[in-house]
Amino acid sequence: MSVEGGEIALTLDDVSKAYAGTLAVRQATFHVRKGAVNVLVGENGAGKSTLMKIIAGVEQPTLGRILLDGKPVRFPTVADAVSQGIGMVFQELNLFGNLSVAENIFAGRELVRGPRGIDHREQQRRAGELMARLQSRIDPSAPVEDLRVGQQQLVEIAKAMSQKARILIMDEPTSALSAAEVEVLFRVIADLKRQGVAIVYISHRLEELIRIGDYITVLRDGRVTGQDTIRNVDTHWIVRQMIGRDAKDFAKDVGHRIGEIVLKADNIVLPRMTGDLAVDHVSLDVRAGEVLGIYGLMGAGRSELLDCIMGRQRLAAGTVSLCGKSINELDTTDRIGRGIALIPEDRQREGQVGIMSIAENLTMASLKRFVRGIHIVRRAERDAVTETVKDLTIKVVDPRLPVSSLSGGNQQKVVIGKALLTGPKVLLMDEPSRGIDVGAKADVFRIMRKLAAEGLGIIFVTSDLEEVMALSDRIAVMSNGKVTAMLDRKEATEAKIVAAAAAGHGPARVSQSLSEEVSA
Amino acid sequence: MSATTRNRTRGAASEAALLTLLKLRTFIALFAVLLAFAVLVPNFVAAANLILMAKHVTLNAFLAIGMTFVIITGGIDLSVGSIVGLSAMVAGGLLMNGLVLPIGYTVWFNVLETTLITLALGIGVGAINGLLITRLNVAPFIATLGTLYVARGAALLMSEGRTFPNLAGTPEHANQGFDLLGGGRLFNVPYSVWALIVLALAASYLARSTPLGRHIFAVGGNERAAALSGMRVNRVKMFVYMFSGFCASIVGLIIASELMASHPATGETFELNAIAASVLGGTSMSGGRGTVGGTVIGAFVIGILSDGLVMMGVSSFWQTVIKGLVIIAAVVVDQAQRKLQQRVALMQVARAS
Numbered sequence: 103m104s105v106e107g108g109e110i111a112l113t114l115d116d117v118s119k120a121y122a123g124t125l126a127v128r129q130a131t132f133h134v135r136k137g138a139v140n141v142l143v144g145e146n147g148a149g150k151s152t153l154m155k156i157i158a159g160v161e162q163p164t165l166g167r168i169l170l171d172g173k174p175v176r177f178p179t180v181a182d183a184v185s186q187g188i189g190m191v192f193q194e195l196n197l198f199g200n201l202s203v204a205e206n207i208f209a210g211r212e213l214v215r216g217p218r219g220i221d222h223r224e225q226q227r228r229a230g231e232l233m234a235r236l237q238s239r240i241d242p243s244a245p246v247e248d249l250r251v252g253q254q255q256l257v258e259i260a261k262a263m264s265q266k267a268r269i270l271i272m273d274e275p276t277s278a279l280s281a282a283e284v285e286v287l288f289r290v291i292a293d294l295k296r297q298g299v300a301i302v303y304i305s306h307r308l309e310e311l312i313r314i315g316d317y318i319t320v321l322r323d324g325r326v327t328g329q330d331t332i333r334n335v336d337t338h339w340i341v342r343q344m345i346g347r348d349a350k351d352f353a354k355d356v357g358h359r360i361g362e363i364v365l366k367a368d369n370i371v372l373p374r375m376t377g378d379l380a381v382d383h384v385s386l387d388v389r390a391g392e393v394l395g396i397y398g399l400m401g402a403g404r405s406e407l408l409d410c411i412m413g414r415q416r417l418a419a420g421t422v423s424l425c426g427k428s429i430n431e432l433d434t435t436d437r438i439g440r441g442i443a444l445i446p447e448d449r450q451r452e453g454q455v456g457i458m459s460i461a462e463n464l465t466m467a468s469l470k471r472f473v474r475g476i477h478i479v480r481r482a483e484r485d486a487v488t489e490t491v492k493d494l495t496i497k498v499v500d501p502r503l504p505v506s507s508l509s510g511g512n513q514q515k516v517v518i519g520k521a522l523l524t525g526p527k528v529l530l531m532d533e534p535s536r537g538i539d540v541g542a543k544a545d546v547f548r549i550m551r552k553l554a555a556e557g558l559g560i561i562f563v564t565s566d567l568e569e570v571m572a573l574s575d576r577i578a579v580m581s582n583g584k585v586t587a588m589l590d591r592k593e594a595t596e597a598k599i600v601a602a603a604a605a606g607h608g609p610a611r612v613s614q615s616l617s618e619e620v621s622a
Numbered sequence: 623m624s625a626t627t628r629n630r631t632r633g634a635a636s637e638a639a640l641l642t643l644l645k646l647r648t649f650i651a652l653f654a655v656l657l658a659f660a661v662l663v664p665n666f667v668a669a670a671n672l673i674l675m676a677k678h679v680t681l682n683a684f685l686a687i688g689m690t691f692v693i694i695t696g697g698i699d700l701s702v703g704s705i706v707g708l709s710a711m712v713a714g715g716l717l718m719n720g721l722v723l724p725i726g727y728t729v730w731f732n733v734l735e736t737t738l739i740t741l742a743l744g745i746g747v748g749a750i751n752g753l754l755i756t757r758l759n760v761a762p763f764i765a766t767l768g769t770l771y772v773a774r775g776a777a778l779l780m781s782e783g784r785t786f787p788n789l790a791g792t793p794e795h796a797n798q799g800f801d802l803l804g805g806g807r808l809f810n811v812p813y814s815v816w817a818l819i820v821l822a823l824a825a826s827y828l829a830r831s832t833p834l835g836r837h838i839f840a841v842g843g844n845e846r847a848a849a850l851s852g853m854r855v856n857r858v859k860m861f862v863y864m865f866s867g868f869c870a871s872i873v874g875l876i877i878a879s880e881l882m883a884s885h886p887a888t889g890e891t892f893e894l895n896a897i898a899a900s901v902l903g904g905t906s907m908s909g910g911r912g913t914v915g916g917t918v919i920g921a922f923v924i925g926i927l928s929d930g931l932v933m934m935g936v937s938s939f940w941q942t943v944i945k946g947l948v949i950i951a952a953v954v955v956d957q958a959q960r961k962l963q964q965r966v967a968l969m970q971v972a973r974a975s
Binding site for chain 2: 470520
C-alpha cells in the first residue's frame, strides 16, 4: 500500500497500541511527508487520536517503531517530542482559562529577561502578530475564558504556530471555526507547507480534506484501510474506506406539515461588555414542524441569540413568546417547563454531568415526570431511559456507567435525549454535529428530521454550509449580531448564504446590494 | 487468541473483585479498627462501652451528614462548629435567663419552644451562608469562614464568655426537662443515637430517591449543565447550607442537654472532624460524589479510633498524628479506586463493542 511521494519526515512503522482490554491501533504504518498536508481520517474511535498522541509523545506505542528522518526514536514524554520539533493542536482545547491569550501561547516557554522576569510586552506583541497572521481581532491580553470556543481554537492554533514545529499535528482544527476563519487557516497551512513543515491533519469534514490535503490515510477500527494521494480519491472513496460502505446521506426529507408559529423572538437586543451589540435587533420565528437553520460565522451572535431565547441573559431586551404567550418574565427553569430546550454547543461544559451515569443524565431535566410525591419511581425512570436509548439508537453497554465513558456522538445523543424527555415544543440546537463522527452525525440529522415531522419547531445553529442547506426549511443568516438574510429553502444558494454571512461587517452599501441580490 | 481472551477475562474479574474491595474500604476499615481494639482493649466490646462510643460518634456524624451534602455540591461549610456553640448558648440562655425584652419584660419558653427556636437559628445561619454564596457570589470557603467567626463571637457575647451553668429550668417558668434529649434512652440506646439513625435514613433517602437529591449531585458534578437542565441551582445550594446549619444546631442542643450547661467554646474545630468523616466516607472534595452511608461509617471509624486509642492509653499527641494519617490514606485509596473504576468501565465498553 505504499504511495509515491515527497520526502518522509516521520514514519510510524507497524505500530500497535493496546489499552487495558482493547487494541486502539493495530499494526498501522503511517508516513508523514515534508512540505505536505498528510490527512488522517476515520470515524470516532478509529484510532486517529491515539496515533497522533503517539507522535506527540502523549502515548507510547505498545509495538512498533517511530522513525524520525529514518532513524528510530522514542518520545517518552511530550517534552521529548516538542524538542524534536513536533507540535500539536489538540482537539480538546488545552488552554488555561484564567490566563491571557499571550500567556497561553507562551505557556511553558515564557520569554524571560533574566532576573527581571517574564517579558509580557514582547509576549503580547508576538501573540498579536500571530493573531494578525490568523486575521483575528482577538486581544492578546484578554483572558482565554472570555473567548468563545471558536476563538479559543484560534489561540490553540496560534500556540502551535509559535512553536515553529517541523511536524505540526492538527486534530480537528476547524470544528469550531467559521468559513472565513477556515479560509485564513488554510492560507496559513499553505504558507507552512512552503516552509517545508510536515502537517498532519485530522478532520471529519471530507470536502475540507480533499481541498487541503496532499496525502490521505484512512483508519477503521485501528487499522489502516486506505492510503493514497488526494489527487486520486474522492469523498465516496474516503467514506467507503472509513465505514466499509457508502455513507447514509443526509436524512431524506420526511414528509412533514408546517403548522402554527410556536416560538417568536421579536427585536432581541443583547449588549456586550465592549459597548457594541452581540445580538442586534433580531426578530425571527419558527413554526411547528419547521427546521430553521441559523448560519453564521463564529461570533456572529448565534449562540447569544439562543441564550436570550433560553432566558440565560439578564441584559437582553426584546420579547420572546411561545405559542403566542410572552415568556419574557420567566427564568430558564420555567422556560424549560413551558417547552423550550437547548442543546448547548459545548457538551462537556454545559450539556452533561460527566461523572453521573448515562441514565441520570438522560432524566436529569425531566425528573418531575417520574416523581410521585417526593419519590423518584425507579421503574418509570428506567423505562424512559430504555425507550430513549432505543429511539435515539444510543450505543450503551450499561446505562449505569458514567456518561463520560461514551463516544462523542453518543454523548451528544444523550444530551438530545435529555432535552426530548422534557417534552419540548421548541428545540434549540447549537452546533449539534460538532466533533462527532459521520455515522453519529447522520443519526443526529435523522433525529432532527423525525422530530420536525412529529411537530417540533427546531432552531439549529451551524457553521457548516452543506448542513444548513440540507436540513433547513428556512435559513436565517447572521452576521455581526444581525440577521442579514432570511431565505426559503428553495431560494437558498451557497453563494447567497456566504455573502450574507459577511454582510454584517461590511459598509452599508454592501449589505444593501446584497439584500437586493437576495430579493432578486 | 482464546488464551489471551481468557487471560483478559481473568484479569478483568480480578480487577472487578479489587474494585468491590476498594468500594467497601470504609466498611473494612471500620471492622479493622473494631477488631483491633476488641483484641487490644479489654471490655472494648462491652455493650456499655459501645453505646458510649456511639454517643460520642453521633455528634460528629450529624455534622458530617450535613457537610456531605455541602461538599457534594462542590462547597464547604466551615461554620458548623461555631453554629454548634451558638446553638448551645442560645438554648442555654433561653432556658436560664429567658428572652429579656428591652421594655423590661422577660419572655420564657418551654423546652420544645426553645428547641425549635434553636433549630431555626441553625437553619438561619445556614441561610446566611447560602445567601452569601448564591446572591453575593462569595466563595463558600470564605463565606463560611466569615460566619465561623461571627457565630463564635456571638456565642461569646451572649454570656460575656461565661458558661451557663444550670439548664434544669424551674417549675414556675415551665421549662424543665431539657436533659431528656441528652440523657434519655430507648431500649437502652440514647435518644441522640436514635435521632441520628432517623436523620441518616432520611438524608440517605433524600440523596438517592428524590429529585432534590439528584439535583444536589448534578450541581456538584456540573453546575452549568444543571442550570441548563432546568434546575434551580441557587435553591439547591441554599438547601444544603440550611440543612448543614440544621444538623449543627441539633448537635449544639445535644451537647448542652448532655452537660446541662452551655459553654461558648463548644464545638471548636468540630468542622474539621466533620470534613474528615465525609472524606473518609468517600465524598469527593471536588463535588458530585459521596454517600450518606459512607459518611456515617467514616464518622464511626474516626470516633472509634480516637476512643480506642484513649482506652489503650496512647498519648493524645500520637492520636492526632494517627488520625491525620488515616485521612490521608483514605484519600489515597479513594484515588486508586477512581482510577480502577474508570478502567473497569472502559473495559466493559471495550468488551461489549
